[in-house]
Amino acid sequence: MSLLGRASGLLGSAMAPVLPHWLRLRARRGKEVPARLAERRGLDADRPPGPLLWLHGASVGETLSLLPLMRALLERAPALHLLVTTGTVTAATLLAQRLPEALAPRVIHRFAPLDVPRWAETFLDGWRPDGAVFVESELWPNISAALARRGVPAALINARISPRSARLWRWAPGLAREMLSRFRLVVAQSLDDLARLRALGAEGAVFWGSLKAAAEPLPADPAELARLRALIGERPVLFGASTHPGEEQAVLEAHAALRARFPDLLTLIAPRHPARAPEVLALAAPFGAAIQRSAGGLPGRDCDLYLVDTLGELGLFLRLSGVAFVGASLVPKGGHNPLEAARLGCPILIGPHTEHVRELAEALIAAGGARRVQDSATLAEAAADVLSDAGRARAMAQAAATIAEDASHLPGKLASAILDMLPFGTGAMPVARDA
Template structure:
């Protein structure tokens, strides 16, 4: 096993920074980026007991990866009723998603810090029988500690940007060492499969993107009915998951639209809901969802809540999937609008979801709109030409229906790694 200077340097840096982790987490909690009531989970301390029997652990980063994990959990649970599941994630939005969608056999925790003590407490307490890492959420100490306990590990739906893959090739010894820990690795796209095969010195199959297999999110019917009544017959569009600097572009597009459709309504759903107040001020005092303010006659409505993006996709016949209009951004997942009948617009900067947008664009299921003028023109066309909107929606649905085979193959492989007749294990106290 070759020595990796990168992993050694990483380990040293973590040890030096670990004493300051508490201050860092409390600072993030004050900004709303951490759940202050659950910070102990970051240190590997839990109020929940370990379930008896076999526990399959999924480790995901945020909302998109959590959706992939939940789809696999649902499929595995249907085939193996004795299994229990643990899902560790890193964001409050992902915790909200799991809370809404998970079954009683699923326990959610916040991912432990990648320090030796936190990782040891996590593994001592939960003692998973199989660890499944989703996409690119690879923490070296967590992986190597799990491997040291002879825990089977899998990396599924591996999907990395060109910059990330270049780093893997540059730090080849570190990449090879981490990939060696996984009994099963599968990629979401050909680019990632080729690069990981090179680093791992073993073929990594390209099964397809598991995000395409995710079901449409559940929608609160009562909330949808209330908002639909408030909107009425007004033409409406959504700017979803906006970042700072994109709201101005959406508002400029909306000003152009209102010159032709004076009653038009723009819903802005910021990626980070804490920006709601600033966006409302930018839009001249627009009403905000988080303050339970009705839409009324406003021409802009700020949807600054967690976990409701699907609701707004379902309300809007046209949606701009933001995080794509500025060069430093890398795009967001377009699967939800595709499955909720909202025609998709996107900016050009979609590096993190290039494979999905590539499939959508090739099929005619998404339209590139790089600036305010093109956004306004596309929205107006899709409002007025129902046949064109229907063609785009049909193409998007067809493109996103291709994940079923990848899900089936992945679940089969994971069940092969899971213990067939795991004996019951009592909860282990946190260290």
């Protein structure tokens, strides 16, 4: 083990006495579940019999991107159980909501242990996984070392490393190479990420596409969809989806500009973090009558701006929208997944900051499935073009759907590669191979 690897272990052990207090503080702020804090120390294992694969997604996007992979894994390996860990309460909540009923008996959720050597050992002693899969950029020195010592095969999928992170890792090239070498399979989510990962030591890394691009269509409650459609009627609808600070103001200014041409316009805003609702409501006050969904309000005729400050309803409101701006792209956040809108037939507008979804954004724009906007003025202009031309809207939706369909093969390919690295002899696990 490298010198920095040993230092990571010493640091994790030194922090162990302080971390329980930090976890309790997070629990008081709603960022942890008080009754489940033991899981963060690797406790509360309840391993089922037979083969077990550990999957980890830190936050919402990573966790939900695992759903099609989970389905593909369980279809191919009838004896397999999945332990899914998350790092956030929101991710755990949405996983419970979105997990298909048919898969639920074979999926166990826990909150991920913190990267403390003793806690990692406790977690692995209790669960004894036959393999481990991490999503995106979860590089944990102590947990990956513990897996390697036990000979547990590990994969890093949809792997992402930003230019800034890559520059930082170059200050510790030995540790980066050491951690990346522990993964038997590294699948980058973009060609840019592939180049950075290989430069840091993942020489066998491959690029097969983005797992987020292969996500299943977001769900919507049929009864609620029908109720809201009846309330909204034929009104044109602009949706600011998964917005961040700075983007709500642009959507509101676009709303104001569009009202001259579309006087009955309804604008929906779903902040990426619903806890920001009071801030967004204050911003919206000068732009019209704003109604808050979490308070029970509905987008009736008296509503100009509808604040969607609830979890798990993005699919509902994308189905109701005439055009959607996909957030984290007007501000330098890298962009959220635009194919969530594409799969639901909603024309897409995206800002200039799409580094995290560059290939997807470029493919959508090249195919005519999305339009790039730069600010509130170009957002208003593009939205007006789509809302005023049903043929244009249909053409954009069809082009975007084609790009989304191209990504649908990836979960099966990943599932087969992951199952191939597992020690089948430890669980007598029959595997259904693709034809």
